[in-house]
Amino acid sequence: MLNDLLPGRKILDVWSSYGGVIHRGKNHIKNKKYFSQFRKKVVGEKIESVNRRGKNVLIHLNKNKTILVHMKMTGHLLFGKYQKAGAETKKPEGWEKEPWFPIKNKALQDPFNRFIRLVFTLSNGKHLVLSDVRKFAKVCLIEKGEKTDLDDLGPEPLDKNFNFEIFKTIILHRPNSPIKSVLMDQGLIAGIGNIYSDEILWLSGIHPESRVSKAPEEKLKLIFKNIKLLLAKGIKFKGDSTSDYRNPDGIRGAFQYHHKVYQRKGEKCLKKGCGGKISRIVVGGRSAHFCDRHQKKY
DNA sequence: TGCAGTGTTGCTTC
DNA sequence: CGAAGCAACACTGC
Numbered sequence: 209m210l211n212d213l214l215p216g217r218k219i220l221d222v223w224s225s226y227g228g229v230i231h232r233g234k235n236h237i238k239n240k241k242y243f244s245q246f247r248k249k250v251v252g253e254k255i256e257s258v259n260r261r262g263k264n265v266l267i268h269l270n271k272n273k274t275i276l277v278h279m280k281m282t283g284h285l286l287f288g289k290y291q292k293a294g295a296e297t298k299k300p301e302g303w304e305k306e307p308w309f310p311i312k313n314k315a316l317q318d319p320f321n322r323f324i325r326l327v328f329t330l331s332n333g334k335h336l337v338l339s340d341v342r343k344f345a346k347v348c349l350i351e352k353g354e355k356t357d358l359d360d361l362g363p364e365p366l367d368k369n370f371n372f373e374i375f376k377t378i379i380l381h382r383p384n385s386p387i388k389s390v391l392m393d394q395g396l397i398a399g400i401g402n403i404y405s406d407e408i409l410w411l412s413g414i415h416p417e418s419r420v421s422k423a424p425e426e427k428l429k430l431i432f433k434n435i436k437l438l439l440a441k442g443i444k445f446k447g448d449s450t451s452d453y454r455n456p457d458g459i460r461g462a463f464q465y466h467h468k469v470y471q472r473k474g475e476k477c478l479k480k481g482c483g484g485k486i487s488r489i490v491v492g493g494r495s496a497h498f499c500d501r502h503q504k505k506y
Numbered sequence: 507t508g509c510a511g512t513g514t515t516g517c518t519t520c
Numbered sequence: 521c522g523a524a525g526c527a528a529c530a531c532t533g534c
Contacts, residue, residue: 238528263514280514282530323530342529344514357515385522394515401513448513452531463513493524495511 209446209456211258213287214267214336218254221329222247223292225306229326229338231348246349250275255330262361262398272352282323283338283345287456288316290327290335308337315458320451341452361398365435375432383421387431389492390420399439403448403463403470406497408434410469410479415505416489416496422506441466469497477501 224230227240253269260266265285267275277285289311293299300317303309308324310316326338326347338345350356362378363370378397382390390396391405400408409416412430414423423431447453447461450471454460468478469486477484477499484501 278514281512283513340529341531342512342514344529346515382522389523392514403513442513451512453513493526494514 210265210267210285210287210336213334213456214255214258214330216255217334218331219250219252219269219328220331221251223308223327223329225325226343229340229343229345229347231346242348246347249273249349249351250328261358261364262394263401264358274350276346276348276350276356276358277338278346278357279338279340280342280344280346282342282452283340284321284452284454285456286310286316286321286337286339286454286458287334288313288458289333290324290337292327308335310458313458315454318454318458321454321458339454360395362394362396363398365397365399366439372429372432375435376428379420379428384419386417386491387414387420387423388416388494388496391431391435392492392494397435400435402494403450403467404438404442406470407438407468410497410499410503411438413502413504415503416491416498418504418506424506427504427506469499472497 224243227243228238230242230246231238232242250269253273255267256270257268263278265277290308291297291311293307293309299309302319303322305322306324308327321339323339323341324337325340325343328336330336363374379390388405388409391400391408408431411434412427414427414431442448442463445462445466446455448463449460450464472486473488475486477486479499479502482499482502484499486497487500488495488497490496
């Protein structure tokens, strides 16, 4: 979607609401002065293309520079016409926390889009903004040859070359770990988060705490198949807006309407004829939802 | 009212 | 090496 909107536009200016939204190098190093360095390097550049690696959005500029955006829990990128409040301008109600607000666009005026921490002013009167309630999101500039977080990511699960044998080899590097933690380890496989791991394991009929090496081959095959299936479904429905996530046009994704287990604690299992109930436990520090009947623990 | 919970990840400690 | 616990942060819902 951003790849339809951004390429060809020039970055005219960058604004941020707090020092620290811009990070540098590997491992999340924060420093207020990085913002001015970042701004100097990207202003005047033209956006060539946009793509994704794992959970990172990559905005490629000319001269071998790439802006990396990781939205973490509550970040989302929005695109449209925005205005910065001044002495004369009046903001919509509820938008007092940050100075930027969208002009004449109902979807962008969604209350979950209020937390505008970073603004790229683009050519032709449009803006790319980052809304992020919890301020976990991270943005950094990658210059050619620099080491980045991307170097540590596992393969893309939707890549045609990512086959069952590769999957099996990768996850068996952590034979005694719970399967859910392994699926969510970005260094093993890139891009699977908490919601998708729960949904993958429900569909595969395997308990989130199952040890990788104990799971039978046919279960691993099922998990492999369902990773591809559910990530593709997530993309098809334009993401999951259980919480605050919005698409670049400000509109909700629809994957939340297709949850079978995530956040269904205490409700009936939706698998035909199962009759089980959904439980919630903590695995690897994250909430894990599963059916107490048809998800087998190995 | 207080506290658990939250599309995530990195650091510290053991 | 790996696992657990905590930290970053702000808000919602029970």
